[in-house]
Amino acid sequence: MGTTCCCLNFLCSLEASDWISLLGIVVNSFLAFWIVKTIQNRLTNKRVLKDHFINEIKEIRNEYRNCLSNLYSSKTHPKTVLPWFKLMNIKINDLMNILNKKYKIDTKSLMPYQYDLQELVTNNEDFINQFKEDKSVLFSDISKVQFLKFQQDNNQIFNELIIKTIVR
Secondary structure, eight states: OOHHHHHHHHHHOOOHHHHHHHHHHHHHHHHHHHHHHHHHHHHHHHHHOOOOOOOOHHHHHHHHHHHHHHEEEEEEEHHHHHHHHHHHHHHHHHHHHHHHHOOOTTTTHHHHIIIIHHHHTTTOOOHHHHHHSSSSSOOOHHHHHHHHHHHHHHHHHHHHHHHHHHHH
């Protein structure tokens, strides 16, 4: 009971300036908490969004790696190639448009995979000659070297895209 009376006496003896200072401390504490929480949530949301885009880029990279691996190992059916490229173009265009709006990343970053690889495959003599049979295409060693060279020349594009997404 003694401590309660002491606290009440202390509060009653405070002057107006003391009350204003006390109120200022409470308000500043609340504002500081609110600002930290808001900034932390925004940073978390930005990180989650970047992680999502990075995962999308990795998924597209893996799909192209599988495609190239299938081409190299003659596991590609020619009649499934064109629809697959169209689907990939839709995915890439969608992703790149969002990355361009959000992070100002060039929408043409993945053009070699969208167009050059498609052209390399669909204009390939082996592909054209075996298209009607719709069996797995057996690519010549020269064609396989072209696929490997394409992959060697363009594989870094995905890592560059991931870096641009992280940095911005």
